[in-house]
Amino acid sequence: MGRYSALRVLTEGLKGQTGWGPAWRSVRPKPRYDVIIVGGGGHGLATAYYLAKKHGVTNVAVLEAGWIGGGNTGRNTTIVRSNYYYPQSIALYDLSVKLYEKLSVDLNYNVMFSQRGMIISAHSRHDMENAERLVRGMQINGLDVRMMDRAEIAARVPALDCSPNARFPVWGGFCQDRAGPARHDAVVWGYARAADSLGVDIVQNCRVTGFRKNETGRIIGVETSLGDIACDKAAIVVAGHSSELGRAAGFELPITSYALQAFVTEPIKPTLDVVSWSLATGVYISQSDKGGLVFGGALDLYPSYAQRGNLPIGNQVIGAIADLYPSFGRVRLLRHWAGIVDVVHDSSPIIGESPVPGLYMNCGWGTGGFKAIPAGGLLLAHHLATGQPHPIAEPFQLNRFHTGALIDEAAGAGIAH
Amino acid sequence: MLLIDCPWCGPRDEIEFHCGGQSHITRPEPFDQVSDEEWGRYLFYRINPKGVHYERWAHDAGCRRWFNVARNTRTHAILATYKMNEPKPDLSAEGRA
Ligand SMILES: Cc1cc2nc3c(=O)[nH]c(=O)nc-3n(C[C@H](O)[C@H](O)[C@H](O)COP(=O)(O)OP(=O)(O)OC[C@H]3O[C@@H](n4cnc5c(N)ncnc54)[C@H](O)[C@@H]3O)c2cc1C
Ligand SMILES: [Zn+2]
Numbered sequence: 001m002g003r004y005s006a007l008r009v010l011t012e013g014l015k016g017q018t019g020w021g022p023a024w025r026s027v028r029p030k031p032r033y034d035v036i037i038v039g040g041g042g043h044g045l046a047t048a049y050y051l052a053k054k055h056g057v058t059n060v061a062v063l064e065a066g067w068i069g070g071g072n073t074g075r076n077t078t079i080v081r082s083n084y085y086y087p088q089s090i091a092l093y094d095l096s097v098k099l100y101e102k103l104s105v106d107l108n109y110n111v112m113f114s115q116r117g118m119i120i121s122a123h124s125r126h127d128m129e130n131a132e133r134l135v136r137g138m139q140i141n142g143l144d145v146r147m148m149d150r151a152e153i154a155a156r157v158p159a160l161d162c163s164p165n166a167r168f169p170v171w172g173g174f175c176q177d178r179a180g181p182a183r184h185d186a187v188v189w190g191y192a193r194a195a196d197s198l199g200v201d202i203v204q205n206c207r208v209t210g211f212r213k214n215e216t217g218r219i220i221g222v223e224t225s226l227g228d229i230a231c232d233k234a235a236i237v238v239a240g241h242s243s244e245l246g247r248a249a250g251f252e253l254p255i256t257s258y259a260l261q262a263f264v265t266e267p268i269k270p271t272l273d274v275v276s277w278s279l280a281t282g283v284y285i286s287q288s289d290k291g292g293l294v295f296g297g298a299l300d301l302y303p304s305y306a307q308r309g310n311l312p313i314g315n316q317v318i319g320a321i322a323d324l325y326p327s328f329g330r331v332r333l334l335r336h337w338a339g340i341v342d343v344v345h346d347s348s349p350i351i352g353e354s355p356v357p358g359l360y361m362n363c364g365w366g367t368g369g370f371k372a373i374p375a376g377g378l379l380l381a382h383h384l385a386t387g388q389p390h391p392i393a394e395p396f397q398l399n400r401f402h403t404g405a406l407i408d409e410a411a412g413a414g415i416a417h
Numbered sequence: 418m419l420l421i422d423c424p425w426c427g428p429r430d431e432i433e434f435h436c437g438g439q440s441h442i443t444r445p446e447p448f449d450q451v452s453d454e455e456w457g458r459y460l461f462y463r464i465n466p467k468g469v470h471y472e473r474w475a476h477d478a479g480c481r482r483w484f485n486v487a488r489n490t491r492t493h494a495i496l497a498t499y500k501m502n503e504p505k506p507d508l509s510a511e512g513r514a
Contacts, residue, residue, distance in 0.1 A: 243465035254461035256438065257490070302436035305467045305491045311418050312432045345461050402457030 003108055023189060024196035029203050032230040033061045035384055036222055037237055038208045038245060040064030042073040042184075042370065043362050044237035045191035045202070046377020047384070049107075052198035054378070055385035060200045061231075062192075063224060065207035069188030072239050073370060075339035077262050077296045079275055079284065080371040081118050081179035083138055083145050085412030088395040089348065090141045092375055095392060097178055099374030109190030111182050112289065116274050118179035121153055121160065123168040123280035130279065134413065135174045145176045157276050159325045167323040168280050180275060181286050181294075187373060211249045211359065219249075219358035233384055235360040240305065240340030242363040251355045253363070254345060254401045259300040259338040260367050261309030263318065265331040267291030281320035285328075293328060295321055299367065300338070309338040341366050346406040351379050351393045360384055361398075422498045425480040433478035439463050440473045440485045441505055467491055471505045 002008065002019075012019050035051060037044045040062045051057040062068075080100050082093035099106075100113045122131045131147065138145045149172050154162040162170040192202055203226070210223035211234065221230040236245045240257040267290050277284035285295035297317035300310045314336065322329035343366040344350065350364040362380045365372060379393040389397065400406055419431035445451045445459050464470070470490045475483050487497040487508055497506045 241467070243463075244467050252458075252462045252464065254457075254463065256463050256465050257467075302488075303438075303465060303470055303472065303490050304493065306493055310431070401461045402453040404453075 004110075023193040024202050027201045027203060029061055029063070029201065029206065029224070029226055029229050032221075033201070034059040034232050036060075036229060036231040036234040037062045038222065038234060039071070039236065039238035039241075040068035040188075040192070040202060040204065041071045041237065041239060042069070042187050042191065042373035043239075043365070043376045043380070044235075045188060045195055046373050047235060047237060047362065047380045048200045048202075048377075049191050049195040049198070050378045050381035051385060052195060052200055055381060057381075057385055058199035060195075061229070062195070062200060062202045063206045063208055063222070063229075064202070064204045065225075067204050068192055068202060069185055072260075072339040072341060073188055073373070074184055075262065075337055076184055076370045077284070077286070077294050078181040078184050078370055079118065079179065079286065080113065080182055081176055081275075082143060082371070083118070083120075083134070083174075083176045083179065083413070084409055085134060085137050086407050086409065087141045088392075088407050089409055089412070090138065090143055091392050092349075092379075092396070093372060094143065095378075096372045096375035099378065100182060100371075101178075103182075103187075103190070103374060107190040107194045109186060109193060111186040111190055113182040114180045115178050116180040116286075117156075117175055117177045118275040118277060119148065119153055119156055119173060119175045120277045120279060121157075121168075121173040122171050123278065124171065127279045128171050131172070131174050137412075143176070144178055145174055147174050148172060156274055157272065159272055159327055160276060161324060161326055168278065168320075173279070175274075181288075182370075183289075184370065187370075191373075191377070208245065209248065211356070213356070217357060219356060233358050233360065235362060235380060235384060236354065237362045237380070239342050239363060239365065239369070242342050242361065246354070246361075249354065249356050249359055253350075253398075255342045255364060256303050256344075257305055257340050258302070258343055259304040259306060259309055260296070260341045261300065261314060261317065261336065261338045262294065262296040263314070263336045264288070264295075264334050265293040265328070266334050268293070268331060271327075276325075278320070278324055281324065283317050283320045283324070285321060285325070292334060293331060299341070299343070305340055307338055307340055309336065343367070345408075345410070346400075347409040348407040349376065349396050350398050351376060352383055352389050352397045354398070419493060419495065421474065421486065421495065423476045423479060423482075424484050424498055424500050425482055426476060429476070429479055434474045434476055436486075437473035437475060437483065439465075440471045469496065469508050473501075 212221040283297040
C-alpha cells in the first residue's frame with residue numbers, strides 16, 4: 001500500500017487519486033494463530049501492533065465483533081493527559097503521552113495529537129486546596145503540571161465566565177501543557193494499517209462467543225461467529241463487554257459496565273484552543289478541528305449495556321457547560337451518544353493474566369483509556385510475548401483486588417467515576 | 418428516562434433515586450475464616466450481566482428506603498420492583514442475554 005508522505009499526496013493528486021489502496025487487508029481468519037486478540041478497539045489493535053513490531057510475533061489475529069473502532073475508541077472525547085495522582089499511574093499514563101508524541105511518525109499515520117494544553121479550573125476554596133494537593137503530588141512524581149491564577153485562566157480561556165458573579169466563580173486552577181486531544185479514528189486506523197503491514201490479520205464482523213480449553217484448563221482456541229480458531233494465547237480487550245467475555249471463559253471480574261455520554265455541537269469559528277475542565281462540575285470541553293465543541297461529564301450511574309445516554313445526566317452536563325461558558329449556551333447540539341465503559345473500584349486498569357492459563361486481558365480503563373492506548377498495547381504485548389508483566393504493568397494485575405494494593409485514582413486524582 | 422415503581426411510594430421519575438448496584442450479595446462468614454480471595458470477591462467482584470440485573474435502589478427524594486429492582490441492562494426495561502427482604506423473582510424467560 002506504500003508509505004504516506006507529502007510527496008505522495010502531490011503525485012496522487014497529479015494521477016487523479018488512482019493509486020491509493022485499502023489501508024489494511026480484508027481477510028478470512030486462518031485456522032490457527034500464535035496470539036488471538038479479542039476486540040478491535042485502540043487497545044486491541046495497539047497490542048497486535050507492538051507484538052509484531054517489538055517482539056516479532058506476527059502470526060496474530062485481531063477479531064472484532066463489529067467494525068474496528070466501533071466501540072469506545074470511536075466514541076470518546078479524545079483527551080490525552082497524564083495528570084494522575086499516584087506514582088504507578090503517572091508512570092503508566094506518562095509513558096502513553098510520550099508514545100503519543102511520536103505516534104504519527106511511528107505509525108506513518110497522522111493521529112493529529114495536538115498538545116494544546118489542558119486547564120483545570122477551581123471554583124471554591126476547597127477546589128483550590130484540592131488543586132494544590134494534586135499539583136504538589138504530581139510535581140513530586142516529576143510531572144509537568146503547574147498552578148494557574150485566575151488572570152491567566154481568563155486570558156487562556158476567554159469563553160469561561162471568570163467574572164465575580166459567575167455561577168461557578170473561577171478561583172484559579174492548574175494546567176498540564178503537554179495534554180491535548182488526538183483524532184480517535186486515526187489512532188484506530190493508524191494502528192490497524194501498521195499492524196496489517198507487519199502481517200497481523202484484522203478480522204471484522206467476527207464475534208467471539210466462547211473459549212476452548214484443554215484438559216488442564218489452558219486456552220487452546222476461541223469459538224467465533226466464523227467458526228473455531230485455534231491459538232496458543234488469547235487476550236480479552238473488549239472494554240464494557242469484559243464481564244461477558246470473562247463469563248464465557250469461566251470467571252467473574254471486578255467490573256461494572258456503565259454508559260458514558262458525549263456531546264458535540266454544530267461547528268463554529270475557532271473559540272477555544274485548550275482543553276478546559278472544571279473541578280466543581282466535572283465537565284470538560286474542547287473544540288475539534290472541524291469546529292464542533294466536544295464535551296462530556298459524569299457517568300450514567302446505573303449498570304448499562306444500552307449505548308445511549310439518559311436525559312438527567314445529559315441535562316446536568318449541558319447545564320453546567322451553559323453556566324460555565326455562557327456564550328456556548330446558544331450553540332446547537334449536533335449529536336450526542338454514549339459508550340459502555342468498564343469501571344472498577346479504584347479507577348485503574350487491569351493489564352495482565354486472567355484466571356485462565358494462556359488467557360490475558362486489558363480492561364478496566366473505564367472513562368479514561370483513550371489516552372492510554374499506546375501504553376496499554378505496549379504493556380500487554382510485553383506480557384504476552386515474554387510471559388512476564390512489564391515493570392510498569394506490575395501494579396495493575398487482577399490480584400490487587402484481594403491483596404488490597406488498590407491504586408485508588410478515584411480518591412487520588414478525584415476521578416469522579 | 419426511567420419510571421421506577423417504588424414499592425412504598427409508587428411510580429416516580431428516575432432523578433428521585435440512586436442505584437446501589439448488585440443486590441442479594443451475602444457477606445461471607447465467619448469473618449475470621451474468610452480468605453483474602455473470598456473478601457476480594459465479596460467486596461469487588463460483580464456479575465455485571467448484559468440482560469436481567471437484580472439491583473438495589475434507594476428512593477432518596479421520597480421515602481428514602483432501599484428496595485430491589487430487576488432491570489434489563491441492555492434495554493433498561495424494568496421487569497419488577499420488590500422489597501428488600503423479598504426473594505428475587507424468577508424472570509429467566511424475560512430475556513437474559
Ligand atoms: C463518551 C466517552 C468519552 C470518553 N472520553 C475519553 C477521553 O477524553 N480520554 C480518554 O482517555 N478516554 C476516554 N474515554 C474512554 C475510552 O474511550 C476507552 O477507555 C478506550 O477507548 C477503550 O479502548 P478499548 O480498545 O479497550 O475498547 P473499545 O474501543 O470499546 O474496543 C473494544 C472492542 O471490542 C469489541 N467486542 C466486544 N465484544 C466482542 C466479542 N464478543 N468479540 C469480538 N469483539 C468484541 C467491540 O465491538 C469493540 O470494538 C471515553 C469513553 C466514552 C464512552
Ligand atoms: Zn419511595
